[in-house]
Amino acid sequence: QQQVKQSPQSLIVQKGGISIINCAYENTAFDYFPWYQQFPGKGPALLIAIRPDVSEKKEGRFTISFNKSAKQFSLHIMDSQPGDSATYFCAAKGITGTASKLTFGTGTRLQVTL
Amino acid sequence: DTAVSQTPKYLVTQMGNDKSIKCEQNLGHDTMYWYKQDSKKFLKIMFSYNNKELIINETVPNRFSPKSPDKAHLNLHINSLELGDSAVYFCASSQGGGPDTQYFGPGTRLTVL
Numbered sequence: 001q002q003q004v005k006q007s008p009q010s011l012i013v014q015k016g017g018i019s020i021i022n023c024a025y026e027n028t029a030f031d032y033f034p035w036y037q038q039f040p041g042k043g044p045a046l047l048i049a050i051r052p053d054v055s056e057k058k059e060g061r062f063t064i065s066f067n068k069s070a071k072q073f074s075l076h077i078m079d080s081q082p083g084d085s086a087t088y089f090c091a092a093k094g095i096t097g098t099a100s101k102l103t104f105g106t107g108t109r110l111q112v113t114l
Numbered sequence: 115d116t117a118v119s120q121t122p123k124y125l126v127t128q129m130g131n132d133k134s135i136k137c138e139q140n141l142g143h144d145t146m147y148w149y150k151q152d153s154k155k156f157l158k159i160m161f162s163y164n165n166k167e168l169i170i171n172e173t174v175p176n177r178f179s180p181k182s183p184d185k186a187h188l189n190l191h192i193n194s195l196e197l198g199d200s201a202v203y204f205c206a207s208s209q210g211g212g213p214d215t216q217y218f219g220p221g222t223r224l225t226v227l
Contacts, residue, residue, distance in 0.1 A: 034215070038155075041220075042221070043206070043218030043219050043220050044157070044218050045217075045218065046215050087155055089157060101159055104156075106155075106156055107155045107156065107157070
């Protein structure tokens with residue numbers, strides 16, 4: 001059972017454009033939603049995270065939008081740069097039971113072209 | 115200083131062999147994890163230890179056995195390796211609790227021939 005669904009699988013954006021990656025979750029016990037960035041040959045690293053008490057969080061060019069009623073959240077990368085080319089994973093976690101482990105989406109491979 | 119380190123980075127071995135991957139974290143975290151990333155980049159948790167105690171054990175063949183000699187180390191031993199075990203294995207650590215930011219190691223690429 002895929003508890004966190006992520007789309008698209010891959011994305012090509014021109015330099016300066018906006019990259020948008022979407023995730024949807026099923027388990028209402030999730031209360032922490034991080035995004036991880038993974039460069040080739042490296043481990044994933046936390047990029048930005050949000051709790052469900054806010055609808056948006058912005059850090060530099062990266063913004064998470066969160067819709068609790070729809071159980072959806074998305075990552076927006078403004079002014080995308082070639083250095084942003086990586087695989088992005090959304091994830092979700094709660095405190096108890098099956099939600100207590102970090103559950104990852106399937107990943108989106110982003111390529112930013114010149 | 116490397117926060118989460120793994121050795122070896124690459125491991126090539128024959129089917130049926132037994133191999134180990136070592137992981138160490140110097141972040142002072144209480145919780146450590148093993149993840150498997152397959153060829154499609156899907157990340158799946160395998161095990162989690164908190165203060166040397168196993169707290170998460172996903173549906174993983176019992177050929178995989180984690181061992182935590184202390185809270186800074188979590189090793190993964192794999193018996194009777196199979197072709198399907200080929201993947202990248204990541205160790206991670208976190209302080210635990212709510213937000214629980216996980217810090218990943220560089221990964222070990224295991225190739226079973």
